[in-house]
Amino acid sequence: MRFPLAMTTRIAGYIARKKVTRAEKFPMVLMLEPLHACNLTCTGCGRIREYTSTIKQKLSIDECLASVDECGAPVVSICGGEPMIYPGIGELVAKILERKKVVYLCTNGMFIRKKIGDFKPHRRFFFNVHLDGMRKNHDIAVEREGVFDAAIDGIKAAKESDFMVCTNTTVFQETDMAELDELFGHLTGLGVDGFLISPGYSYAAVGSKEIFMTRNDIRAKFLAAEAMFRKYKFYSSPVYLEFLMGKRELSCTAWANPTRNIKGWKGPCYLITDTHHETFPDLLNRTNWEEYGPGKDPRCENCMMHSGFETTAALGVNGRLGDTLKMVKWQFS
Numbered sequence: 529m530r531f532p533l534a535m536t537t538r539i540a541g542y543i544a545r546k547k548v549t550r551a552e553k554f555p556m557v558l559m560l561e562p563l564h565a566c567n568l569t570c571t572g573c574g575r576i577r578e579y580t581s582t583i584k585q586k587l588s589i590d591e592c593l594a595s596v597d598e599c600g601a602p603v604v605s606i607c608g609g610e611p612m613i614y615p616g617i618g619e620l621v622a623k624i625l626e627r628k629k630v631v632y633l634c635t636n637g638m639f640i641r642k643k644i645g646d647f648k649p650h651r652r653f654f655f656n657v658h659l660d661g662m663r664k665n666h667d668i669a670v671e672r673e674g675v676f677d678a679a680i681d682g683i684k685a686a687k688e689s690d691f692m693v694c695t696n697t698t699v700f701q702e703t704d705m706a707e708l709d710e711l712f713g714h715l716t717g718l719g720v721d722g723f724l725i726s727p728g729y730s731y732a733a734v735g736s737k738e739i740f741m742t743r744n745d746i747r748a749k750f751l752a753a754e755a756m757f758r759k760y761k762f763y764s765s766p767v768y769l770e771f772l773m774g775k776r777e778l779s780c781t782a783w784a785n786p787t788r789n790i791k792g793w794k795g796p797c798y799l800i801t802d803t804h805h806e807t808f809p810d811l812l813n814r815t816n817w818e819e820y821g822p823g824k825d826p827r828c829e830n831c832m833m834h835s836g837f838e839t840t841a842a843l844g845v846n847g848r849l850g851d852t853l854k855m856v857k858w859q860f861s
Contacts, residue, residue: 530722530761530859532651535630542602543843553783553812555601556839559798561789562587562620564609568636570670578801585790589620595788596624598808603630605656612639618646625650632656634696638675640682649690656724657683657695659715661707669700680718687719694763696724701741705753712760722763726834727772729799743822743830747774764834766858767841767851772832778846780821780828784839786811796820798835800827 529536539556546554563586564579587595596604604624611617612635624631630652637657647653660669663676686693695715697708712723727746741749750772757769771778782797792804793811797820805811821828828836840846841855 530763530861535652536859538628538652539602539630553817555599555786555808555812556784556842557603557605558596558599558601559785559787559835560592560595560604560606561608561787562592562606562611562614562617564790565613566608566610566636567613567638568610568670568672568675579790582790586614587788587790589616589623592620592788593623593627595808596627596629599786599788601629601786603632605632605634607634610636610639612636612643618643621647621653625652628652630654632694634658635682636670636675637679637682641685644685644689644691647691649692651692654692654694654721655682655686657693658697659695659711660698660700661703662711662714665704665707683715683718683720692721693719694722694724695720696726698726698728699741699746699749700728701745703749705749705756708753709756709759712756716760722761724763724834726764726838727832729831729833741830743832746772746830746832750774765838765841766854768834768838771837771841776846776848778837778840780831780836781840781843781845782820782836783812783815783817784843785835799831799833800825 543556565583566573606617606621606624608614611633614620617633621631621633632654634656635658637655637659640655640657657679659676659679660666666676666679667673683693683695697711699705699708708725715723727750728740750769751774754773762769767776768778770776785798786808787794787798788808792806793808794801795803795805795811796815796817800820805814819825822831823829844851
């Protein structure tokens with residue numbers, strides 16, 4: 529199976545309950561950012577640039593847990609910043625798992641071996657390590673030599689201790705998809721459980737615009753790599769990958785991926801900041817979602833990121849005949 533059965537049934541049950549009660553919009557993945565501080569200055573990252581005024585601030589563990597409870601999403605992605613430098617990160621993960629959530633700890637991987645003792649393996653917990661290429665190009669992307677080797681060492685430490693590990697890769701204009709094929713082959717050999725992939729997106733907080741792609745660029749690059757997606761164990765769904773390859777259209781469901789950070793609930797989405805709401809209901813109910821998305825807001829025009837469109841596939845929005853069977857086969861393949 530692609531994901532542990534208990535994890536799959538829990539998420540499926542949550543979606544079913546929401547649909548039975550005819551909830552129009554509901555969260556699937558909480559993007560929890562307990563801090564924005566990081567030990568790296570990755571070229572494509574907007575967090576360390578957008579939140580310079582609050583870079584030293586942190587949410588408390590109680591504030592993080594209150595946000596998890598308030599939102600109610602079945603999946604929590606702990607990101608930032610670099611969450612492995614957050615004081616009490618092991619305690620935070622354990623307490624979120626106690627709430628029966630699926631937890632992805634997004635990290636550059638450099639501190640996994642050092643802090644592995646702060647965590648316990650769990651069927652609903654993943655280390656999600658960010659890797660944008662093999663050694664040379666990944667280190668260029670994160671603007672520091674040695675990061676790739678440290679991340680690989682962290683992955684080895686996690687697998688040696690029986691943790692589940694996935695990786696997250698951002699594709700940019702200059703990304704060589706053949707190199708990513710090599711990367712995923714290498715990671716498969718290390719026992720990595722699955723791979724997430726998404727195109728980079730040029731948004732306001734990132735100054736370097738030339739590394740990003742237009743919608744047509746994205747489709748061409750991903751379509752050329754179609755064979756690679758059948759070759760490895762991707763956690764990105766087949767419906768989302770079809771969207772990236774230009775084989776179908778999906779509408780944005782950013783409301784299903786809310787972001788909670790130091791300033792509040794980021795509105796409208798993970799990438800665009802028009803305001804910060806004090807509560808999750810305010811974000812959900814006071815955002816005019818119909819004003820956002822490709823063809824509506826120019827800032828959304830070339831966005832095809834997983835934070836806006838992967839949940840569209842999971843929720844069956846823009847569904848086609850055969851999608852359900854396709855997703856079931858994908859899960860059990």
